[in-house]
Amino acid sequence: MTYVTKIYMPDKEKFKTYIDEIYESGWLTNNGPLVQKLEKRLEEYLGVKNLLCLSNGTDALQFAYRLLEEEGKEVITTPFSFVSTTSAIVTERLEPVFADIDKESYNIDPKNIERLITKDTCAIAPCHVFGNACEIDEIDTIAKRHKLKVIYDASHAFDVQYKNRHILNYGDMSVVSFHATKIFHTIEGAAIVIKDNALYEKAKIVRNYGIDAPDSVAMLGINAKMNDVQAAMGLCMLDEVDKISKERKESHQFYRKSLNKYVQIQKKNKNSTQSYSYFPVVLESEEEMKKVQEALFKEKITARQYFKPSLDTLPYVEPIEIMHNSRDLSNRILVIPMHSNVEKKVSKIIRTTLEKESLCKKEYSS
Ligand SMILES: *Cc1c(COP(=O)(O)O)cnc(C)c1O
Numbered sequence: 298m299t300y301v302t303k304i305y306m307p308d309k310e311k312f313k314t315y316i317d318e319i320y321e322s323g324w325l326t327n328n329g330p331l332v333q334k335l336e337k338r339l340e341e342y343l344g345v346k347n348l349l350c351l352s353n354g355t356d357a358l359q360f361a362y363r364l365l366e367e368e369g370k371e372v373i374t375t376p377f378s379f380v381s382t383t384s385a386i387v388t389e390r391l392e393p394v395f396a397d398i399d400k401e402s403y404n405i406d407p408k409n410i411e412r413l414i415t416k417d418t419c420a421i422a423p424c425h426v427f428g429n430a431c432e433i434d435e436i437d438t439i440a441k442r443h444k445l446k447v448i449y450d451a452s453h454a455f456d457v458q459y460k461n462r463h464i465l466n467y468g469d470m471s472v473v474s475f476h477a478t479k480i481f482h483t484i485e486g487a488a489i490v491i492k493d494n495a496l497y498e499k500a501k502i503v504r505n506y507g508i509d510a511p512d513s514v515a516m517l518g519i520n521a522k523m524n525d526v527q528a529a530m531g532l533c534m535l536d537e538v539d540k541i542s543k544e545r546k547e548s549h550q551f552y553r554k555s556l557n558k559y560v561q562i563q564k565k566n567k568n569s570t571q572s573y574s575y576f577p578v579v580l581e582s583e584e585e586m587k588k589v590q591e592a593l594f595k596e597k598i599t600a601r602q603y604f605k606p607s608l609d610t611l612p613y614v615e616p617i618e619i620m621h622n623s624r625d626l627s628n629r630i631l632v633i634p635m636h637s638n639v640e641k642k643v644s645k646i647i648r649t650t651l652e653k654e655s656l657c658k659k660e661y662s663s
Pocket residue numbers: 353354355356378379381382424450452453474475476485486487
């Protein structure tokens with residue numbers, strides 16, 4: 298079976314060397330030397346400051362909300378993302394208020410944000426979905442006008458620059474998951490980048506149970522630490538991530554060329570570089586999507602409906618409006634694999650399925 302994502306295993310000998318280091322130092326966790334090294338290398342590689350490594354992406358999002366010092370309870374967010382984008386808000390006892398997405402970029406549509414702002418709004422929480430940059434400038438302008446914080450879920454955007462700077466530089470806080478299925482991973486793990494220096498200092502304490510000195514607890518904290526084995530994996534991955542990106546770029550470009558006329562392809566933000574992390578294709582109808590998915594499955598290839606369900610339909614939220622664009626997209630979208638040299642086969646199956654479909658439609662209408 299070929300799955301949508303394939304977990305990348307970096308050089309084993311190098312990983313062993315780091316594990317030897319861990320055995321020698323006896324330092325497994327609690328901000329150990331490898332975690333510190335990874336944080337430093339990531340800041341250099343990405344060109345960001347105030348980066349903290351954390352246990353996983355979901356924790357990192359929760360962590361971001363825990364750091365918020367604003368009064369309000371409402372967070373304006375996208376309905377089209379992985380479930381954690383919403384669950385983190387709910388877990389932190391805040392209330393998600395959904396603003397529907399743009400049909401072409403699949404990101405939160407800034408036009409829908411402003412009218413949802415109330416005196417209880419504290420933050421805007423978009424996601425750069427499939428690594429496609431949000432309308433960052435517009436969102437920033439709205440946030441400034443209403444004194445709101447912006448927390449980006451940049452989990453898909455490790456390989457993306459916006460206006461010539463890494464995308465994690467934008468927003469008051471920006472979170473990226475390092476889960477094993479992501480383009481850069483630390484088995485489980487994540488990072489947060491925090492714009493404000495004082496908030497970054499506070500974050501280091503919150504990450505460590507709120508402990509600020511050996512016998513002192515300064516504030517309510519949590520355990521959101523990355524451990525040194527995770528960091529060892531990250532250090533190995535960092536040496537190979539450019540190579541992985543390059544391979545994905547080739548797959549991405551191949552799909553774009555060969556499927557362009559057959560399916561809808563995500564419209565990229567003009568101010569940012571192209572992410573090569575995922576290749577989502579959007580079919581004309583749910584029925585057509587299912588036909589394609591079944592045809593691929595018959596050939597032992599899985600294509601997944603990322604993201605379904607639309608987050609406004611989660612059992613623990615009470616949305617005030619139906620998110621039509623998000624629900625419609627989630628019914629017609631498929632993410633296809635970009636590894637294992639399966640691209641030619643996938644593309645061919647999609648094209649033949651759709652050609653057959655359109656023949657049927659023509660016969661039916663004539
Ligand atoms: C993967 C992902 C997360 C969650 O990250 P974990 O590290 O798996 O907890 C959050 N948001 C998005 C958009 C993701 O793709």
